[in-house]
Amino acid sequence: MNDTDTLLTLNQAFYRAFADRNYAAMDALWARHLPVTCLHPGWMPLRGRDAVMQSWRDLLANPVPTLIRPRHAAVQLYTDSGLVICEEVLAESVLMASNLFVREDGAWRLAHHQSGPLAPQARVDRPRPPDTPPRRLH
């Protein structure tokens, strides 16, 4: 399996661990020694493995599961890091996620996750035309 396929598989495993509320599977995905961070939607940044994994422990312990379906994942590779960008389809909203993987001890591990809402008017299967930027943005 090449690196692109590996990262797509790991990205799927990330969302599967979420859907299954499988903390052990989630834990196995994240880097052990390299710096890790997580920007859950709306949250202040979580820095370091302890804080990041505690957030997943709490989220996955939620008795009401959060159903998230990843869609349109695409990989961009650098030398020792790779970024997967995908949509996260929830019941009533769509988020955009950046999942940064890094090589650690020869394996690809998750180092950073950020997810944030897609504006309702942007929910089309193509980039927003550059001549119509939304308001209230950067």
Added chain:
Amino acid sequence: MNDTDTLLTLNQAFYRAFADRNYAAMDALWARHLPVTCLHPGWMPLRGRDAVMQSWRDLLANPVPTLIRPRHAAVQLYTDSGLVICEEVLAESVLMASNLFVREDGAWRLAHHQSGPLAPQARVDRPRPPDTPPRRLH
């Protein structure tokens, strides 16, 4: 200057180019050959240098400048990439940004930017306690 200081300086330059509506400065920051992507808040992903730079051309041409003040930038370094996470303070909101830099031809260049809103209740200068996850998340 070490890599951490270099990335902090480049991160400042990114927001200065934005504030100054200086397209040439913005253009100089982004990678030339390696894959680049940008997730402006709410937007569909922009993939590839042409799409990303066109978005900046349009945003920086806006006659009403977007005043953004970066705050609390912190760097995490990997072998060939480095991530800067910071707050983006706007007039009426605060966003969280991930700015991914990669080494290209011996220089650090911006490869990816994602920015998304911080929830109003999260705007404290510390991470949200892990035992009080916000609702409607992940």
